[in-house]
Amino acid sequence: MRILLIEDEEDLGIAIKRLLLQQNYVIDWVTSGQEGLYLLENPNITYNIGIFDWLLPELSGIELLKIIRRQKNSLPVLMLTAKDTMIDKITGLDAGADDYLIKPFEMLELFARIRALLRRNQEIKPQQLKVQNLILDYQINTIKIELKSGKIEIISLTNKEFHLLEFFMRHPQQILTRSQLLDQLWEIGSDTISNVVAAQIRLLRKKLNQYGYGDLIETVYGLGYRLKLDD
Known part of the structure; x- marks a missing residue:
């Protein structure tokens, strides 16, 4: 929030x-x-x-x-x-x-x-945000992933991971720059290290990779990052 x-x-x-x-x-x-x-x-x-x-x-x-x-x-x-x-x-x-x-x-x-x-x-807003087989639950700060087998996996997220993934899910397939992510997820003027966005994305990828979704957020070299969806 x-x-x-x-x-x-x-x-x-x-x-x-x-x-x-x-x-x-x-x-x-x-x-x-x-x-x-x-x-x-x-x-x-x-x-x-x-x-x-x-x-x-x-x-x-x-x-x-x-x-x-x-x-x-x-x-x-x-x-x-x-x-x-x-x-x-x-x-x-x-x-x-x-x-x-x-x-x-x-x-x-x-x-x-x-x-x-x-x-x-x-x-007055949906309690969940759904993009394809990803469901972000606002009540308990989790991401639910529907696997190909039909099984639902629930992954607990930190506050920063939750808001990072939410931002990507609200802008699917859109390239988001480091500056955009900093503006949205860190306080204005906060003393952040230069690679804080990359480090946070790396942590989120590691958590998603346990369920075969480590490549969900792709790096668009020289531009930023993008939530990659299935065709």
Whole structure:
């Protein structure tokens, strides 16, 4: 799951990002609404949830929310704010916020609200992603493979392996560059080693190879990688 956090209070931003990383979320943290809008309009990045502070420099969280709703962006958004009057809550919800959390708050409550928004969003989406004989199960982070014998093998995946394979399955037969994979699976500006994509793909291939699918993800030399499907 990838989260966009827009919060200009440095201590709070650091604390939220650190704790969400511990929960295995991919999280991009920026400090202005304009930076947030730039990321949301990047076609190579897909977010599962947004956490917007109300009062932000350049472009407020409410203004940003109105912009993305006009763009028909249905990203679930949790607003963080010190504004606690009924009128403020109505303003936030009417602007398109899905939930509202008043500062100061406990981190446990933040996590609970994030989980609730993610569950609510998943309820209107398929619980599985199927491409030919591959079935990605969102409930338990596994890949089910239907072998030629008809038997179903279930492979447990790490969080990173799951999202990597999901990205390939959402773009079958499409060449995905190293930059595209970095943008989607690692935090913006994260300190990653130069061969991190190749290393992660190698680990995923090794796991798939146990069931005869080691060549499922092919290297297109000089360009990137591609999920190779049967004709």
